[in-house]
Amino acid sequence: MHFNLSIAAGLATLALSLTFANDEARPGADSIGDPYYPKLGAGGYDTERYDLALTVDMETGSIDAVATITARALHGLSSFNLDLYGLEVAGIEVNGKAAKFTRDGRELDVVPKKPIREGKEFDVRVAYSGVPTPAPDPSVGGTGVGWMRKDSGIFVSSECIGAASWFPCNDHPRDPALFRFTVTVAKPYVVAANGLLVDEQDHGDTRTFVWEPKAPMAPYLATLGIADFDVVVEEGPGGIPLRTYFAKTLDARERAGFALQTEIVEFLELCFGPYPFASVGAIVADEDLGGALETQTIPVYGRGTYDDGTIAHELAHMWFGDAISANNWKDMWLNEGFASYGSFLWVEYAHGEEAADRDMRQRYRMLRRAKVGPPPDPGVAQVFSARVYERGCWVLHMLRDRVGDEAFFEILQTWVEAKSGKTAQTDEFLAHCEDVSGEDLDDFFAGVLFADVIPEDARFE
Template structure:
């Protein structure tokens, strides 16, 4: 974050049922342990769900910008990790019409943002199963201190919706196991009034107009965390092509935005090709950007393959969000305590981009940032290796996070440092990782003990002495 035609038609969304129609009685499932309502993330204990591993989401999203209403159908394919008599899904505020497990209607109850699903039979450990949820309503964004005091999630615009969900807002628009530790592949099918464009992750599989609606089918074949999914809708000018290195690129820009001096398409292409040399091969099938007129969202987000920008502030903002495709999207934190693995690395990439362009070295950027913050500043009071929920996106996590990497580079030398970065992205490609694993790899590659360095820069308060 930086702040036949019928054969390809998406499944028809069922009309929302009345509460009375949904309150039917099914035979009770055999007794078996329930799945946990969350994975136990220390910052968001009820996010994600225990007892199963999400494998694939097939999302159908039908949106009416005039009213803000979303009608959705989600089919989740999962694997049981224990015998399951019931399991949970995360869904915030939207009303559920029906749930089926393996094609059979299932009982469900709701407590706040948790949906408890009881299938007609016990799901056995290791068994693959499908869950289809039909739901609808008017999604609302989340707020609070976490994302720079801004709203985030499903945010209505003048002509559609801007969707940026870090850390916990994916479940405001689709039922899911909404935690970065449970990644899956995706098909995302969007329909909206004709003339609007729906942009999502991966590559565009198909698009057509029918009965006054425009349809878009996107597919992300690589594992993706829920918070990185988007279904942004609006009027866009679209430019496609390939980077000089041959990576497909898709950039959608709100035509109302001034062109300015930032060539999003050209800079994205150049940054992708450069980072592919520094961080290892680009991990996804396509790259690009979504640039929307969203003045109420004071941030950009590294949505997988298509970073979303409420306003592109600079070339280094693009360098930051594209770096996240390696650090955060392909290699995703095991839990939200490990957010430094996202923001510290992407922020350091901004310094590396300036270094690459000959503007300023990372050495000079580090020392300027260090000098600009007095010892009594609150900047030095955040333990960025465990920054706590409400300050997980504090500026210190970004800038002090980048400082940590520069200190590491100076300690182990350029040769080891620039071996470490692609080794890290290769070792955990498409998976999840934590800070301890990065430290272990850094020590292995450098042949040095580095515990003191990381303890000082990640886990202590106060302004450290310069190396």
């Protein structure tokens, strides 16, 4: 009897404390928990949508902007955190009511007038302005990443942590969201962005371009290209819109690779399964952007990246990196190794076996000679290193050799099916390879993926 009573009393206490826990609002975490970037992103909410309205002054480089962010509280929130680098915040409203906020470096803490209850959707309206500058990033060094103002216009390439250079966000691939970009700029400048161009308004001296991606997107994959472009509109693979924005100064030779975009996507569909988005295209700058980036549906290409191998690499990212996000930046090889292998597959198909053999032989020798380390968890300074790209690509080539073409492409296609719209990490991919192939691959991965140096292979010497 006493026993039963005490259980009843215990349950009553438990029920009471659960009720309190639900109602109790606390600050959202100021980090999403990526070990490479201790303060990056935030916790306590899930972003659903970014609605970004920007007026861009091409003379001064300044923007006047309002970001409306729709999110859902994962627990009761007394305050929450966004990332924003530089720029001046004029005011913040949460659900239409003025909110207090504080800033410390990239961290923007917002205290709503009333706490937000667990599970509730809420709107955050941030009015901000200033001249955006690239954000420092220990994975890249140099001048940083994000918004770049160049002589010919503005280009945005934000991997890994540059999205916060131009809009307040939960700046991590683990929290993708829908977007809309409404960008107003003086003539003759043209605005390119991710997704579909859904509206274009002419105000006389200025124009407003409205772009909308149809699928959720990680903040670092959001891009704008603003320049006096030559715009080429075509019907792309499977009849989807294909829009290519060429810098006017590019000649026919520099543009030639982009004529292959449809063929490349159709080829990659044979390898990886259906193209995951509703549009495709390119922003082709005649500027040094430090490379090209797989900005979703519309990669941005800097000087020296106009070859078909690079275009195939960026388009392969639409499956690996864009549709499937890395769970943490230490899993980067699941993006870059796969995109590099997509490029290799294109080379094999378009340039022949001999070119492909030469490519892999060179890769093997470099990996052995330079003792290039294992791809997973390379450390933040090596996120963009040969460990991730070249050895990641080698791992996939060896996997194909180990399980055969049929199982290999089955592995890739079912991986995309299982993981599109989700995040991925290395152990999940390894388990997936064993599931699909039906083979024990522990020893195989211990060598090619995890050993300090790739195993010797006489076929490539």
